Amino acid sequence: MLHRHFIPFVTTVLLAQPSHSDPLVLGAWNIQDLHHQKGVHLRDFDGFLSVKRRTEDFELLEKYRDLFGRGGQPADVIALQEIGTRAALERLFAPSEYITIMSPRWENDDAAPGDGDVYTAITVRRDSGVSVIGGAAHASALEVLHTDGRPTRAGTGAILEFEGQQFAFLSVHLKSSCNGTRNIHRSPPGDCGTLWLQTPALRAWIEDMQSRGLPVIIAGDFNRRFREMNFEGSLWETINGIDPTVENGVADPNFVALPQTTPRLCSTRKGSSSQPIDWFLVEQPLARTFVQGSYWERRWTEDDRSAAQGGRGLSDHCPISITLEFE
Numbered sequence: 653m654l655h656r657h658f659i660p661f662v663t664t665v666l667l668a669q670p671s672h673s674d675p676l677v678l679g680a681w682n683i684q685d686l687h688h689q690k691g692v693h694l695r696d697f698d699g700f701l702s703v704k705r706r707t708e709d710f711e712l713l714e715k716y717r718d719l720f721g722r723g724g725q726p727a728d729v730i731a732l733q734e735i736g737t738r739a740a741l742e743r744l745f746a747p748s749e750y751i752t753i754m755s756p757r758w759e760n761d762d763a764a765p766g767d768g769d770v771y772t773a774i775t776v777r778r779d780s781g782v783s784v785i786g787g788a789a790h791a792s793a794l795e796v797l798h799t800d801g802r803p804t805r806a807g808t809g810a811i812l813e814f815e816g817q818q819f820a821f822l823s824v825h826l827k828s829s830c831n832g833t834r835n836i837h838r839s840p841p842g843d844c845g846t847l848w849l850q851t852p853a854l855r856a857w858i859e860d861m862q863s864r865g866l867p868v869i870i871a872g873d874f875n876r877r878f879r880e881m882n883f884e885g886s887l888w889e890t891i892n893g894i895d896p897t898v899e900n901g902v903a904d905p906n907f908v909a910l911p912q913t914t915p916r917l918c919s920t921r922k923g924s925s926s927q928p929i930d931w932f933l934v935e936q937p938l939a940r941t942f943v944q945g946s947y948w949e950r951r952w953t954e955d956d957r958s959a960a961q962g963g964r965g966l967s968d969h970c971p972i973s974i975t976l977e978f979e
Contacts, residue, residue: 678731679729685768737758741775804827819868821869824871952966
């Protein structure tokens with residue numbers, strides 16, 4: 653058991669039963685423009701049409717939903733990105749089997765074909781032993797306006813408890829197209845400038861959770877090549893409570909980023925960088941529960957990739973997972 657002066661939450665709203673002493677498998681997955689209807693484009697922007705999924709694509713998504721872990725097991729908690737509708741979330745993660753938490757930015761389930769948007773979400777498997785405590789803990793302020801007037805994605809958050817340990821869990825999908833610029837606090841308006849606008853909101857959410865005595869796990873699509881930048885730069889420093897505008901503000905990081913060494917080898921990302929942009933950021937001392945060697949990228953089989961429209965019916969991101977073991 654970790655000790656960090658935890659402030660207990662009085663009301664447990666949702667319970668995933670029964671509790672057990674098995675390790676905790678956490679997942680993250682950007683499912684790329686997930687709409688609940690087959691044969692429908694979720695969105696159409698700048699000449700880009702999202703995939704029209706078929707029945708066989710949904711069947712393959714369900715297959716990989718149950719194969720997150722290195723041992724081929726489903727994940728207990730998943731941070732999701734690019735969920736188009738609540739119906740899409742619940743089509744893949746049935747409420748009878750999963751507690752589902754949708755982004756605070758999600759508004760309706762009935763956008764006209766091509767006019768949809770993408771949102772973050774969290775699912776908790778009901779037989780995992782993980783409890784959802786109290787109300788939501790969203791990072792709504794991650795939604796900022798980009799220079800084209802479109803809002804960025806809010807963070808979906810929850811307070812979870814497993815084996816008596818409470819922690820805050822946040823699903824993020826940060827601004828894209830600024831994955832390798834180190835010092836974004838010096839960036840002009842544009843993709844990197846918008847990402848810099850999101851960083852104070854992310855830090856404020858972390859500090860809010862810490863003020864409640866809760867260690868933090870942030871998971872999902874950060875759109876950042878942290879390892880390529882040697883875990884340095886404005887966003888990494890801000891997350892760790894270091895002011896990037898102050899020279900020599902170096903301090904030991906408070907978060908461990910996983911994967912630390914493993915390259916991204918997802919077959920639907922061939923031709924792009926092998927540097928990961930999907931991460932788990934686990935705060936100390938909770939990071940000590942990480943099971944060494946448990947990080948896993950669940951890659952598609954070649955047959956499944958071919959069957960799913962060359963992978964488009966699956967996603968351009970493969971599911972990733974880590975295992976934590978509480979004592």
